[in-house]
Structures are given as C-alpha cells and as structure tokens.
Amino acid sequence: MPPPDPAPTGCEYHRRPPLRFFAYSWGQLSAPLATTQFAAISHLNALGFQTNPLTVRCDGPQEMLAHYRAIEAQRATLGYDIDGVVYKVDDLALQARLGFRSSTPRWAIAHKFPAQLAWTRLEAIDIQVGRTGALSPVARLSPVTVGGVVVSNATLHNEDYIAGRGAKGNPIRGGKDIRIGDWVQVYRAGDVIPKVADVDLSKRPASAEPYRFPRPAPECASPAHREEGDAIRRCTGGLICPAQAVERLKHFVSAQRLRHRRPGCKQIELFFHDSDLPVKTPADIFTLAARDAANPLRQLKNRDGFGDTSVTKLFAAIEAKRQIPLDRLIFALGIRHAGEAAAGLLARHYGTWTAFESAMTNAEPGTPEWQELTAIDGVGDILATSLAQAFANPAERAAIDALITHLTVEPVAAATLTAPSRARRSSSPAPEKMTRAGQGPRRGHGRQGRRQRQRENRSSDRRSRCGFQGERGRKTGHPHH
Ligand SMILES: [Zn+2]
Numbered sequence: 001m002p003p004p005d006p007a008p009t010g011c012e013y014h015r016r017p018p019l020r021f022f023a024y025s026w027g028q029l030s031a032p033l034a035t036t037q038f039a040a041i042s043h044l045n046a047l048g049f050q051t052n053p054l055t056v057r058c059d060g061p062q063e064m065l066a067h068y069r070a071i072e073a074q075r076a077t078l079g080y081d082i083d084g085v086v087y088k089v090d091d092l093a094l095q096a097r098l099g100f101r102s103s104t105p106r107w108a109i110a111h112k113f114p115a116q117l118a119w120t121r122l123e124a125i126d127i128q129v130g131r132t133g134a135l136s137p138v139a140r141l142s143p144v145t146v147g148g149v150v151v152s153n154a155t156l157h158n159e160d161y162i163a164g165r166g167a168k169g170n171p172i173r174g175g176k177d178i179r180i181g182d183w184v185q186v187y188r189a190g191d192v193i194p195k196v197a198d199v200d201l202s203k204r205p206a207s208a209e210p211y212r213f214p215r216p217a218p219e220c221a222s223p224a225h226r227e228e229g230d231a232i233r234r235c236t237g238g239l240i241c242p243a244q245a246v247e248r249l250k251h252f253v254s255a256q257r258l259r260h261r262r263p264g265c266k267q268i269e270l271f272f273h274d275s276d277l278p279v280k281t282p283a284d285i286f287t288l289a290a291r292d293a294a295n296p297l298r299q300l301k302n303r304d305g306f307g308d309t310s311v312t313k314l315f316a317a318i319e320a321k322r323q324i325p326l327d328r329l330i331f332a333l334g335i336r337h338a339g340e341a342a343a344g345l346l347a348r349h350y351g352t353w354t355a356f357e358s359a360m361t362n363a364e365p366g367t368p369e370w371q372e373l374t375a376i377d378g379v380g381d382i383l384a385t386s387l388a389q390a391f392a393n394p395a396e397r398a399a400i401d402a403l404i405t406h407l408t409v410e411p412v413a414a415a416t417l418t419a420p421s422r423a424r425r426s427s428s429p430a431p432e433k434m435t436r437a438g439q440g441p442r443r444g445h446g447r448q449g450r451r452q453r454q455r456e457n458r459s460s461d462r463r464s465r466c467g468f469q470g471e472r473g474r475k476t477g478h479p480h481h
Contacts, residue, residue, distance in 0.1 A: 023049035036090045057090060064111075072113050076148020081188070084112035115187050116147030117197065122182045125156065125211060127218050129243030131251050132336040133234035135217060135224060137162060139184070139196060146188050154186055154194040158231040159213045167231060173198055179208040219243040239395045245280060246272050248334045252282040255332035255340075256321050281399045282332070286322065286406035289315040326353055326412045333400060335390045337383040345378045346387075353409040360391040 023044045026033060033040040038057045045051040054071055058064045068085050075082060089095050089107035098106040124140040137156040144151055156162050156178065166172045176199045178184065183203035184196045213233055217224040222237030235241050239248075249268050271279035271288075276298050279285055292300050292311075301311040324332070327347035331340050338346070350356035362369040363384065373384045390396045 020050065022052040024052065024055075032092070035092055037088050037092060037095070038090055040092065058087075068111055075113065082113075084110050086110050115197075117185055117187045118144045118146045118151070119183055119185050119200065120144035120151075122178065122180055122184050122196075125162070125180055127214055129217065129219055129235055129241065129247070131244060131247035131334055133217070133236065133238070133241065133244050134232045135213065135235060136232075137211075137213070139178075141184070141186065144186065146186055146194060149188065151186055151188070151194045154184075154196050156196065159211075159226075159233060160231055162211050176201060177210055179204065179211055181205040181208045217241070238393070239281075239399060242272070249279065249282065249285075251334045252332045253285070255328065255334070256324065281402065283399065283402035283406055285318055286403075288318065322406060323408045323410060325410045326351070326356065329353070329407065329409055330356070333390070333403075335386055337386045342378065342383055345376055347412040349376050351413065352411045353404065357391070357404075360387050363388045363391070 024041065026040070026044070033043040038055070041051050041055055054074075056067055058067055064087055071082075071085055087109050089098065095105070095107040100106065121142040122139050123142055126138045126140055128136045128138055130136060137158070139154040139156050141152050141154060160166070160169075161172070162178045164171055164173055164175045164177045173196075178196060178199055181204070183200040185198040185200070186194050187197045188194050213224070215224045215233075216222055217235035217237065220235060220237040220241040220243065222235050222241055224233045225236050226233040235244065237244060239245055246269055249272065250265055253268060268279070271277060271284075276295060277288060277291055277300065279288065292315075299311075300306050301308045325347070327344045330338060330346050331343035346356060350359060359369045359373060363373050364370055370384065370388070373379060373387070374381060391400070
C-alpha cells in the first residue's frame with residue numbers, strides 16, 4: 001500500500017512510492033499452510049511475506065469490537081489508509097464448510113469505520129493545467145483536520161462537478177453547486193486526495209456567485225475548449241502553453257525512467273524558466289551538457305543546490321538515455337491518448353522509428369497508412385486521430401524531429417517485446433493520486449479493444465483522469481483477521 005500523501009501540492013511524476021502489500025490470503029497450494037487462518041498468516045510471515053502486525057486472534061464479539069476500536073484509534077497514524085477491519089472465522093475447516101454466497105464468503109465480514117468528515121471554508125478555486133491541456137480545478141481550503149490529517153486542498157474534478165452535475169448530467173450533492181466562500185464538508189475516503197462531500201447552503205455568503213471556469217485558459221490565455229461529451233475543458237495552447245510544456249517535460253523525464261539523478265519537478269520548472277540554460281522541450285535536455293560547457297563563467301556546478309558531483313551524475317544520466325527503445329519513446333512523446341500500453345502496441349507493429357514516423361506522417365483518413373494504423377488491435381479512431389494530428393502540427397513535429405536527432409532509437413521486435421508495464425499503472429494510488437490535486441489512483445485491468453482505448457484515454461492526461469476517478473473512489477485495505 002502506498003504511504004499516505006495528504007498534501008496535494010507536489011508533482012505526481014516524482015511520487016511513485018514502491019508498492020508493498022500485506023499477505024493475507026493464498027491461492028492454489030500443494031499442501032495446506034495451516035489449519036487456522038491465524039496460523040496460515042504466521043506461516044506466510046515465516047516464509048518471508050510481510051503480514052499485518054495488527055492481525056490478532058479474538059475470542060468472541062467483545063474482543064473483536066475492542067480490537068476494532070483499537071485499530072480505529074490508530075487509524076490516522078498507520079501510514080496507509082484503511083476503511084475498516086475484517087473479521088474471519090479462524091478454523092479453516094469451518095471456513096470450507098461455510099463456503100461462499102454468490103461472491104462473498106460466509107466466514108468473513110467487513111466492519112467499516114465511519115467516514116472521516118470535516119467542515120471548512122472554501123477559500124479559492126485554482127485551475128491546474130495538465131500535460132494535454134486539461135484544466136483541473138482544485139479547492140483551496142482553510143486547513144482542517146480530517147481523520148488526523150490536515151487537509152488544505154481537495155479535488156473538484158471538473159466544471160460539472162462544481163456545478164453539482166455528475167458524469168451523466170445527474171445531480172450530485174442534491175444538485176448543490178460549489179462556490180468560493182462556501183462552507184464545505186470534506187472527506188477522505190481511501191484516496192489520498194480529499195473530496196468535497198457537501199455544501200452548507202445556510203452558510204453561503206450572500207455575495208457568493210456561481211463559479212465560472214476561466215476562459216481563456218490561465219497561464220497562456222489560449223482559448224479553453226470543451227469537446228462534446230468530454231467533462232474536461234482544455235487549454236488549446238499546445239506547445240505555446242508554458243504550463244503544458246512543463247508538464248510534457250515532466251512526462252518525458254518520467255517516461256524516460258531517469259530514475260536515478262533524474263531532474264525532479266522543481267528542477268524541471270527551474271530549467272524551464274532558466275535564462276542561462278533553458279530547457280523548453282525534451283530536445284533541450286540533451287543539449288544541456290554542451291550548452292553548460294560553452295558557458296564557463298556560469299556553470300551549473302557553481303550554482304546553489306548543484307555542485308560538481310550532482311551535475312556530473314545528472315549529465316551522465318541524461319547521456320545514458322540517448323538510447324531509447326521505440327515503445328518507450330512513443331510513450332515519452334506525451335501524445336494525447338498514447339499511453340504506455342498503446343505505445344507498446346504501436347512499437348510492436350511498426351518495429352522501427354523510421355517506419356512509425358513515416359506511417360504517422362502519412363496517416364490521414366482514407367490513406368493506406370490510416371487503414372493500417374486503425375487496423376491494429378487496440379488502436380481506435382481517437383488515438384489514430386491524435387497521433388496524426390501530432391505529426392501534422394508544425395510545432396509539435398519540429399519538437400519531435402529535434403528530439404530524434406539526439407536519440408538512438410532501438411527497434412522493437414514483435415516477438416521479444418515484453419508486455420507493456422501494467423505494474424506502474426496499478427501501483428500508486430492515485431494515487432498516484434493527483435497534483436496533486438489532480439492525481440488519482442492508478443488502476444488497469446484488461447487490455448483489448450474498447451476497454452483498453454478507454455483506459456488510454458483516461459491515462460493520457462493524468463490530471464483529467466484523476467478527476468474522473470475521484471467519484472469512483474478506490475478500494476482501500478483492511479487489516480485482515
Ligand atoms: Zn495554456
């Protein structure tokens with residue numbers, strides 16, 4: 001389970017906590033682990049699996065309730081979110097006799113904690129701009145303690161959500177909209193990013209007005225457009241939008257897996273605005289060392305926060321990334337809808353950068369290249385259109401071409417490519433959970449056809465995706481008993 005990250009103010013790309021789990025169950029076994037649940041967990045622990053130290057054997061309802069209350073008291077300090085405890089019949093033979101209902105066991109029951117709620121004032125609504133231009137509203141709150149954690153931000157998902165409308169136009173919160181100055185009820189579910197549960201209309205200031213999404217977009221003042229059927233309004237600035245450009249750089253660096261010594265989000269923003277060594281596009285990353293060497297009077301190593309060793313390591317890490325597999329490159333380009341799984345499909349189909357680039361350049365509806373592209377299992381019109389537009393847009397194309405001159409792209413063979421990493425997706429709660437007010441839990445199951453494209457759509461812009469995910473919530477863990 002991911003460690004809690006209650007302050008949605010940082011950068012999603014650099015917060016991928018390692019996933020850990022508590023073993024509490026098992027699948028097929030050649031020999032039974034034990035004759036009781038408790039002994040089986042102990043056995044798993046002895047085998048080296050981490051098991052939950054809060055698991056205890058209770059004798060009767062009084063002990064179970066006492067333990068429930070003890071865990072509830074520790075809830076805020078556990079280091080991971082839980083929504084309750086699970087009681088299980090200890091004797092595995094009895095478990096087998098009790099069996100299952102259609103999907104749930106008769107020998108286990110969840111005892112949930114009450115929701116963690118608090119009322120506070122909504123001070124402001126900030127708009128964050130994502131990599132593909134998605135505008136994500138974030139509630140700035142008067143700090144309030146919710147379940148032991150101080151909360152000062154909450155996700156507001158999108159303008160419909162603020163207006164009190166759900167994904168299908170259905171009323172949410174009884175149709176109450178959210179206004180700056182409102183007294184709002186905040187809750188933390190399993191998600192890291194708190195949400196707004198309710199609005200107290202009786203405390204609404206007389207001066208409060210319905211919230212209007214900014215048009216034009218913040219930062220670059222380009223028109224903010226909302227497509228039919230899309231809950232998300234987007235900045236149309238593309239590469240001229242500094243907010244999008246920075247997010248794309250972060251995506252590129254993250255997708256490149258510059259895991260060690262990679263520039264962090266703060267550094268990326270610093271370089272983006274730097275007058276001596278500006279990094280505006282991914283290509284600029286690869287000229288950083290040469291540009292630094294050409295300016296001996298103002299070298300990076302002499303700046304605060306850098307130093308000889310860290311600069312050497314940073315440049316070495318960048319150097320090592322000049323070689324990049326085709327699938328990773330396609331993903332790193334950050335083209336909308338072209339997520340990690342789609343990048344893998346495309347790389348396996350085209351094999352080389354030359355073939356891919358040529359196909360994308362010529363892919364227009366009606367051409368053989370378009371037919372070939374849309375015939376790939378898992379590639380639909382939305383992704384195909386997005387790819388074709390990226391390669392046809394002069395500014396985007398120039399940025400891609402400039403980047404390629406610095407790279408050696410490794411071909412991908414259809415047979416040898418490993419499956420696109422789903423581990424990264426199913427990791428971090430949203431966890432990966434959002435900009436931070438834009439991040440949500442990652443998830444991902446199934447790979448083919450429509451579902452996959454839907455997922456790609458969601459993952460193509462983490463902030464927007466998170467926005468949608470908020471309402472679905474995330475399953476949280478229970479210490480198992
Ligand atoms: Zn913009």
